[in-house]
Amino acid sequence: MTLAEPLLSSARTLDVVEMFSGDGELSAACLRKGLLVQSIDRENGPLQDLGTMVGLQFAIDAIMNLKVGGLLWLAPPCQNWVFLSMSVHRRSATNDYLGRPSSRLTQEANSLLYINTALVRLAVARGAKYIIEQPLDSRMLKTKCMAKVFHMTGARRVVTYLKSFAETFPCAKGLHLAGNADFLQALVRNRPEGKASDGIYTIDSITGSVTGGPELAGTASYPSGFGEAAQALLLPERAFSCWLCYVQSLLQSSQGC
Numbered sequence: 001m002t003l004a005e006p007l008l009s010s011a012r013t014l015d016v017v018e019m020f021s022g023d024g025e026l027s028a029a030c031l032r033k034g035l036l037v038q039s040i041d042r043e044n045g046p047l048q049d050l051g052t053m054v055g056l057q058f059a060i061d062a063i064m065n066l067k068v069g070g071l072l073w074l075a076p077p078c079q080n081w082v083f084l085s086m087s088v089h090r091r092s093a094t095n096d097y098l099g100r101p102s103s104r105l106t107q108e109a110n111s112l113l114y115i116n117t118a119l120v121r122l123a124v125a126r127g128a129k130y131i132i133e134q135p136l137d138s139r140m141l142k143t144k145c146m147a148k149v150f151h152m153t154g155a156r157r158v159v160t161y162l163k164s165f166a167e168t169f170p171c172a173k174g175l176h177l178a179g180n181a182d183f184l185q186a187l188v189r190n191r192p193e194g195k196a197s198d199g200i201y202t203i204d205s206i207t208g209s210v211t212g213g214p215e216l217a218g219t220a221s222y223p224s225g226f227g228e229a230a231q232a233l234l235l236p237e238r239a240f241s242c243w244l245c246y247v248q249s250l251l252q253s254s255q256g257c
């Protein structure tokens with residue numbers, strides 16, 4: 001028996017892998033509906049830090065365990081990719097949005113980008129779907145390596161607003177959702193009232209300097225309404241992939257007769 005055999009032959013049990021799960025609203029909503037979920041975030045412990053070999057192995061194992069038609073959801077940290085930290089990263093079209101080589105934080109964020117693109121490719125090669133999420137002003141989805149993955153996987157990109165899923169959400173922050181999951185379009189919402197920056201940051205009218213606001217931390221987490229909406233869309237896809245497996249097994253058994 002070769003080393004690869006146990007992995008390839010073992011049953012694939014996961015419906016969803018939520019990477020960078022944070023407060024875990026999406027995972028919790030999926031679990032409530034009986035879906036099998038693995039959430040991954042370094043806040044869950046050192047074994048789940050994607051910046052380490054052991055964390056990377058953990059993520060690879062989880063993705064290998066995703067069912068055909070299962071979903072890899074990624075919400076990578078955006079701090080080093082957004083307008084607010086422009087003075088640190090200096091990402092622009094002229095440097096392919098990879099920013100300043102002298103910034104350690106930017107290099108770390110770039111490493112995570114390459115890890116994410118590799119994990120997405122693995123998921124797609126295993127027959128899973130994926131969605132990656134970033135705020136509208138993030139430069140991450142504009143990088144060449146992301147664009148290449150989108151091209152290879154026939155991905156679509158849509159815009160949605162978390163406030164449209166929960167009135168209490170503090171600002172009209174917009175999100176890009178990109179990926180090859182068929183239900184992406186169903187998560188699109190129109191821009192709600194209010195400013196994207198409400199409570200998130202202020203710009204000094206004289207110096208032009210940008211300062212984070214009190215609501216900044218809270219806007220990283222999904223409101224529960226968003227988790228509910230996403231998992232509700234997952235169920236039909238799961239039913240379809242089960243149906244497909246059933247038809248395939250019927251065809252195989254009839255060929256065997």
Ligand SMILES: C[S@@+](CC[C@H](N)C(=O)[O-])C[C@H]1O[C@@H](n2cnc3c(N)ncnc32)[C@H](O)[C@@H]1O
Pocket residue numbers: 020021022023024025026040041042043048049050051055075076077078112220221222
């Ligand atoms: C934008 S937040 C995601 C928030 C999440 N969508 C939610 O609803 O709470 C990014 C997350 O990535 C996690 N993270 C950052 N670097 C990581 C790493 N190297 N490995 C694993 N998780 C990481 C952070 O702990 C944080 O929870």
